[in-house]
Amino acid sequence: MRTAAVVGTGLIGTSVALALTARGITVYLHDADSTAVRTAAALGAGLDEAPPAEVDLAVLAVPPGRIAAALKDCQDQGLAHSYTDVGSVKEQPLLDIEALRCDVSRYIGGHPLAGRERSGPFAARADLFDGRPWVLTPSKETDTETLNRALEMVALCRAVPVVMEPRAHDHAVALVSHAPHLVSALMAARFEDAADTATRLAGQGVRDVTRIAGSDPRLWIEILGANATAVADVLAGFADDLNETVTALRELAAEDDAKRRSGEEGIGGILRRGNVGHARIPGKHGAPAARYESVPVVVGDQPGELARLFGDVGIAGVNIEDMSIDHSPGRPAGLVELMVDPAAAEGLVVELRRKGWNVQR
Template identity: 50%
Template sequence: MASELRTVLVVGTGLIGTSLALSLRKHDVRVLLADRDQGAVRLARELGAGEEWRAGQSADLAVIAVPPGHVATELRRLQEEGAARFYTDVASVKAEPIDRARELGCDLSTYVASHPLAGRERSGPGAARADLFLGRPWALCPTPEASAEARAAVLRLIDLCGANAVEVGAPEHDRAVAVVSHAPHVAASAVAARLADASEVALGLAGQGVRDVTRIAGGDPGLWLGILSGNSVPVAEVLEAVSRDLAEAAAALRALSQGDGTASGELTQLLKRGVAGHGRIPGKHGGPAHAYAVVQIVIGDSPGQLARLFQVCDEVGVNVEDVRLEHAPGLPLGVAELSVQPDAAERLTRALVERGWQVP
């Protein structure tokens, strides 16, 4: 079958490439690894991601896991070498690499651009996880030239990685990720940048809120510059809209400080729009987000505490939909917040108290 993948070449052994390789190895797919950084290839091999690619070896599918600006030249090089029957990439920008590939004369009949919507704050093969793509959307952006066989091969890749394929045009994809990924990263970086010169008093008062808002700001600046440059116009449009909202909010706050009570309406409207937008973020299984009950538990900062906590959940038959940890600065404890179905919250709370846990 054309969609059967026995051997896959992964070019680029960073977080995404190595995670993809580890996922394929769980299905006994032979994985060949290539990267200009031999140290990255060596680490990926030691992690069990595959074997080093040798010149002349051919694969069923080549996955190009390099920054967006290098996708087209890498595709051309691999096709000239006959490295695989079919090709895809996993860059987070799609329109520019496709246009550049067409300009370079790449064979677009064997190439289907794609993008897994998954990642971590950490980068490199050492941060890779075989389950990184489980249940995550994976955009598929075939051009009119793409053959049915090439599309089937990439769909098989997505299936093996446990992701959910979403077919979308490249320009629409880039506009979408500008809203849900690229612009939020810039916004988070702008907030985090305020902390660079913040006082020790302010940092000492930092709570979970600022950690949540700035979590993604710890990404590699060089990598993100390449991503943002490749999707510059859609990201700029989103940031301009956010800037207008922030400017109006700042103006309303200054008006409030001068006694203009009517300015509170504009600020309230922005906050309400924020609540509405947050509510539209899909839940963990897709579709509308579910309203879960949150059970808070004081937990010691020592080995085995989370395992004991989850053991209680298992004993009483309560599924944990989500978990969040908040550490108490300067103290060897914190608070675990378990999101559960509303009808299970009381049962879990009672079981925890009976077993000696402190539930606020």
């Protein structure tokens, strides 16, 4: 692949363009919003002009409900030999594409599972897809050349290709992305009318749970609308569990011993199921989840403190497998939780304390 076109210069489209341009591909940009396309071009994502000839691959970075119309328009113009998209829903767009009598043989659905809470070209990054799954959903008519070009694009973006059927993809993302987004929004909505004295107590746990609730509602209405049934099925099961949990909590607060025991069993059951489900989420590089040990370190709110901590960990010869930072605005220090190999944890604690760090264990 030597040339590509990106239609839609928001976060994902511009990130694709930046990644391809960085690998030597000539990328042509198009967006109905002239400001967005000029911004993406100024960031080095590609050329704000029409290609002089048919490009190898066009990436349709538009919302799911607009994919079919965009593909029809681009194919009528002869923009590219092959086409893909980055929509988060796959079955309905394919049905729409077939209804518009597009050339399905030169189209393959795609969905990079990467993103940020921010939107627009200024939020784009060339490394956004590094190591992330990128689902491709070929139809029965998709030709081999189109599949190969999509696979090459995924490789150039340094993502990991995953081939699935459109319907299987939609049920999977309902579970791992769409339903969690609504659950995050519902939890964040509890803070809408909360007292300031309560919100000031918020720590890293609630930030983790509500982080994705800051995304653009307009985009998510389109995403959820295109996958509404699958998402509703996931949330129906969630609602059943939530009702049982509420009942168990009421019992846990009862004065009757038998009810309290029933409540303990109910809450214990949901927590244990949560442990099992959490353990099934893949760990680093898609490998099975590994058990790490936490080393919590108090870090002052001064320039260079995090770098100094990481440097001392590196000198100790320990790899940081994962980490989190709990630091609320206004506090003079934060708590950095370093997740490391259990065999290295005790030695790291000793080394960090020797260098003056306040390790909370």
